[in-house]
Amino acid sequence: QSALTQPASVSGSPGQSITISCTGTSSDVGGYNYLSWYQQHPGKAPKLMIYDVSTRASGVSTRFSGSKSGNTASLTISGLQAEDEADYYCTSYTTRSTYVFGTGSKVTVL
Amino acid sequence: QVQLVQSGAEVKKPGASVKVSCKASGYIFTTYAINWVRQAPGQRLEWMAWINLSNGNTKYSEDLQGRVTITRDTSASTVYMELSSLRSEDTAVYYCARERFREWDYWGQGTLVTVSS
Numbered sequence: 001q002s003a004l005t006q007p008a009s010v011s012g013s014p015g016q017s018i019t020i021s022c023t024g025t026s027s028d029v030g031g032y033n034y035l036s037w038y039q040q041h042p043g044k045a046p047k048l049m050i051y052d053v054s055t056r057a058s059g060v061s062t063r064f065s066g067s068k069s070g071n072t073a074s075l076t077i078s079g080l081q082a083e084d085e086a087d088y089y090c091t092s093y094t095t096r097s098t099y100v101f102g103t104g105s106k107v108t109v110l
Numbered sequence: 111q112v113q114l115v116q117s118g119a120e121v122k123k124p125g126a127s128v129k130v131s132c133k134a135s136g137y138i139f140t141t142y143a144i145n146w147v148r149q150a151p152g153q154r155l156e157w158m159a160w161i162n163l164s165n166g167n168t169k170y171s172e173d174l175q176g177r178v179t180i181t182r183d184t185s186a187s188t189v190y191m192e193l194s195s196l197r198s199e200d201t202a203v204y205y206c207a208r209e210r211f212r213e214w215d216y217w218g219q220g221t222l223v224t225v226s227s
Contacts, residue, residue: 046217
């Protein structure tokens with residue numbers, strides 16, 4: 001199972017908005033709405049941010065939002081803050097009843 | 111509160127096996143599935159396996175098929191991940207994660223497994 005494709009790095013200044021894409025196929029991203037996003041700070045376990053494409057996990061800031069069109073999902077962070085600097089991974093359920101992660105995106109706050 | 115507590119770091123030689131545990135607390139153990147995810151140093155997250163805790167059904171990554179086995183002990187609220195025929199590329203932090211419904215809401219702290227001769 002090939003990894004979903006994400007940009008290696010995304011950056012923005014405090015207060016700006018950034019968007020991270022996650023591209024798969026009709027066998028994963030395009031086939032289900034079981035698309036989640038995880039935030040991972042260095043040396044820490046991943047944290048669920050968004051699930052079912054666009055539902056924010058409990059306690060997650062409204063600055064985080066998700067969407068999907070066809071085989072590509074997106075995570076948007078608005079009002080970028082220093083604490084948002086981390087790695088972000090998308091993951092999707094697949095037609096083989098397995099899961100596949102994205103390649104990961106490093107978000108840098110300039 | 112919900113907690114997943116994993117066993118400690120391991121150092122293994124190539125060809126050996128490792129067994130990592132994940133003890134759940136704070137909820138009814140059999141209600142949710144558990145997944146295992148690993149992350150090699152500086153690399154992306156990689157999904158490994160899934161176990162349904164109510165009936166023991168499992169699903170494994172095709173990349174690890176035949177080398178990974180997930181088991182459970184419901185009396186101890188613990189899930190085990192065993193990886194055999196270890197090679198250097200298996201050096202990674204291994205995480206267990208609770209699956210609510212196709213998403214993972216609670217994660218263990220991670221267990222570093224180092225494979226080195």
